[in-house]
Amino acid sequence: MSTATSALPDAAALADWLRAHVRPFHGGVQIEPLTGGQSNPTYRVEAGDHRWVLRRKPPGVLLASAHAVEREYRVMRALADSAVPVPAMHVLCEDAAVLGTPFYVMDFVEGRVFARPDLPGLTPAERAAIFDAMNGVIAALHAVDVDAVGLGDYGRPQNYLARQLDRWTKQYRASETAAGLERHEPMERLIDWLQANRPDDEAVALVHGDFRIDNLIFHPSEPRVLAVLDWELSTLGHPLVDFAYHVMTWRVTPEEFRGLKGHDLAALGIPDEAAYVAAYAQRTGRPGRSGLDGLPNFEYHLAFNMFRMAAILQGILARSRQGSAASADAERTGRQARPMAEAGWRLVQQLEQRRAA
Structure with missing residues (x-):
């Protein structure tokens, strides 16, 4: 919070x-x-x-x-x-x-909020149970019947990716202009590639937009989610884009943005990316599929989310420079915009190299 x-x-x-x-x-x-x-x-x-x-x-x-x-x-x-x-x-x-x-x-919900995804202080078994509970909640979110809960008009799901690319590009450039920030070439390349390679996929669900472990409150002693917080980016959109944002944790380092990359996941008891993705695929009705095979265009969605997070971080940096940031450490957080954009551009380069091989 x-x-x-x-x-x-x-x-x-x-x-x-x-x-x-x-x-x-x-x-x-x-x-x-x-x-x-x-x-x-x-x-x-x-x-x-x-x-x-x-x-x-x-x-x-x-x-x-x-x-x-x-x-x-x-x-x-x-x-x-x-x-x-x-x-x-x-x-x-x-x-x-x-x-x-x-x-x-x-x-006010009394419980545990974990600031770090590696969950220091817990046992391997406790970490595994926490991640399984988290996986179950995001799967349940994407299964919500939006019409039944009165959210059928909560967003415009058509052309979701195109509109998201346009929205976050505009917000990124507005932050850049407002705070007098320098142009960042890897971010510009990432934007161009995402626009040129956007998949034609119109799956629709209620999406959170910022589903991370530190936006969840867990039971004080049980591996159970009591509340999902910070819904300001929620809308009707593509569930795999939302899930890819969540899975981005496995693709970035703690220094880039609260990531797990570089940790010994087996020793920690945390599932690796493939196992976590497979659990979500099973829970959301993709039986017989595992890993990225069950989630079409998943690496595009990962790159998109790195771009979007870079735009969000740029906004935090701009607010810090303008004196209207909500957090005292906004400057430090906002400076992560460039490393995040660079991580997204590296992922695109790796994807292009595999396609060319």
Whole structure:
């Protein structure tokens, strides 16, 4: 979840609003920033025996369609009775006059959040169980009947990849221009290759857009996911693009972006990429297929996600330079944009070499 370097919400105004819209209580509220992410400022709010989480848009000028707390609220509320675990949602406030920007309030979920995918401090058996639970949740997400949960109009699934390429290219260039950042040639080559090689595949599902282990809350002692967080990039889109983003963890190093590349996975008890992909393929109805054979165009989707992550990181860097970043370590995080783009371009070069062989 996200931290906030901007001023805390007005405690008196928030207490009045919570009493009127969530539940009555006596006295004031205590507000504490929650740490972990880079997008929307997020706080734990306590009032007596009540504990909530408040998540709001950051202040300042924002890129178009970014920081969509309204969409986060809608999708988590829609998933309340599904197989995808989410916090209980209370109320959305779109009136910026209350706290300065729109926000929503949800239950505080007590549990474990793992910042690193190598899960230091756990046993190999515990790590294996955590990864299996995570695999089951993303498979369940992609199996959600969007019409049944009221999300049939949650996005425009047609031409998903084309629109995503256009959106993130525009946001990348807008960040580059706004913050006066230098042109990065590997990113430019990656963009050109993705545009020229885009596959024609229109599979549709509800997608999270940022499904990583640190966006999940696990049970305090069991290998069970209690809540999936940070839904601001969710939409109707291609499930394999969403899954490839998740699997990108196996393709990048910790230095490039919170990856597993370079770790001894067998010693850790963490499944290798092929085994993890095969488990997802089995869970999502691709029996008899294993590894990349069950997921068409999967390496294209991996390269696309490295491009998209580079664009997101560029936005974080731009916000840091402009003084409107949500996290205190935004500059360091944003500097990972270039290594991520370079990793994507290396993957493309390897794919092209295999095609030519």
